Amino acid sequence: MKGKVLALLRSQQGEPVSGEDLSHRLGVSRTAVWKHIQTLRDEGYEIISQPGTGYILKGVPDLLLPAELKHALAGNRLVTNIEYYESIPSTNDQAKTLADQGAPEGTLVVAESQTQGKGRLGRQWFSPQDAGIYASLILRPGLRPEQAPGFTILAAVALAQAVWQVTGLRAGIKWPNDLLLEGKKFSGILTEMKGEMDRIHYLVIGTGINVNTDPILFPQEFQTSATSIKAVLGNTISRIDLLVAYLNAFEKLYAIYLEHSLSPIIKAWKEWNVTLGQWVSVDLGTTVFSGRAVDIDKSGALVVQGE
Numbered sequence: 030m031k032g033k034v035l036a037l038l039r040s041q042q043g044e045p046v047s048g049e050d051l052s053h054r055l056g057v058s059r060t061a062v063w064k065h066i067q068t069l070r071d072e073g074y075e076i077i078s079q080p081g082t083g084y085i086l087k088g089v090p091d092l093l094l095p096a097e098l099k100h101a102l103a104g105n106r107l108v109t110n111i112e113y114y115e116s117i118p119s120t121n122d123q124a125k126t127l128a129d130q131g132a133p134e135g136t137l138v139v140a141e142s143q144t145q146g147k148g149r150l151g152r153q154w155f156s157p158q159d160a161g162i163y164a165s166l167i168l169r170p171g172l173r174p175e176q177a178p179g180f181t182i183l184a185a186v187a188l189a190q191a192v193w194q195v196t197g198l199r200a201g202i203k204w205p206n207d208l209l210l211e212g213k214k215f216s217g218i219l220t221e222m223k224g225e226m227d228r229i230h231y232l233v234i235g236t237g238i239n240v241n242t243d244p245i246l247f248p249q250e251f252q253t254s255a256t257s258i259k260a261v262l263g264n265t266i267s268r269i270d271l272l273v274a275y276l277n278a279f280e281k282l283y284a285i286y287l288e289h290s291l292s293p294i295i296k297a298w299k300e301w302n303v304t305l306g307q308w309v310s311v312d313l314g315t316t317v318f319s320g321r322a323v324d325i326d327k328s329g330a331l332v333v334q335g336e
């Protein structure tokens with residue numbers, strides 16, 4: 030009902046609607062309407078009440094609330110469920126728990142902060158309150174496990190496209206999962222999988238983006254290597270706009286991957302990448318080796334030419 034009150038206020042496009050009108054249209058009492066308006070206000074919605082005319086929706090909170098995301102994702106057919114948390118240890122871990130319990134493809138877990146945000150190779154992902162995007166998407170593609178790394182490539186391209194669309198900033202993709210602005214990392218992707226030898230059960234695509242994060246807040250070890258969109262752009266941006274642009278780009282690229290192959294996505298990746306041609310050090314967790322990055326193959330693996 031609260032969502033319906035919000036939808037009606039939104040549909041008024043800044044024009045007032047009376048409590049009586051709302052209660053008739055929704056089939057509930059005026060007291061119930063008033064209570065939902067209060068709850069929305071508590072969540073950060075700016076709703077003014079003009080004596081004699083009614084309620085006007087003046088502003089929405091800068092939070093990744095499901096009602097806001099659902100509204101903005103109206104044309105997106107990939108994201109079907111949204112699980113929202115103010116704070117959670119890790120959206121990836123929560124998405125895996127939900128997937129193990131049978132959550133369908135398209136379930137998105139999103140949080141305003143994480144207390145144990147994870148990166149690749151056991152690293153930490155700094156996840157302060159309300160400043161970044163911490164989101165994990167459950168996918169159940171009918172693909173084989175060796176096709177899973179393609180999703181990190183796909184997500185990186187979707188994110189670069191979304192950042193370009195929303196901010197006009199050109200991010201660089203550093204293989205396999207880093208996105209850079211001015212040579213510093215502002216976003217990372219953590220793809221996790223459960224499956225058998227020949228079948229993926231599910232994938233969790235975790236995305237962390239330093240959006241409005243103040244770089245001064247980064248822990249000491251990230252001070253020189255990390256940045257945020259705000260630090261580069263000089264102003265804050267809407268996290269909802271960026272997340273929605275990312276999920277819409279993701280949906281399109283995912284359809285291409287399923288209907289065709291990873292090849293068109295690799296082609297797009299090459300336009301954004303900052304890795305090929307570089308001398309790289311490859312950390313496989315157990316061994317580290319170096320060489321020149323010459324290509325990525327059709328599965329998304331980096332081809333490195335040693336000495």
Ligand code: BTN
Pocket residue numbers: 118119120121122143145146147148149150152154162163164165206207216217218219235236237238
């Ligand atoms: C990396 O750069 O190594 C990957 C970072 C991935 C961070 C995101 S934030 C949302 C999701 N939940 C996590 O615990 N990690 C990913």
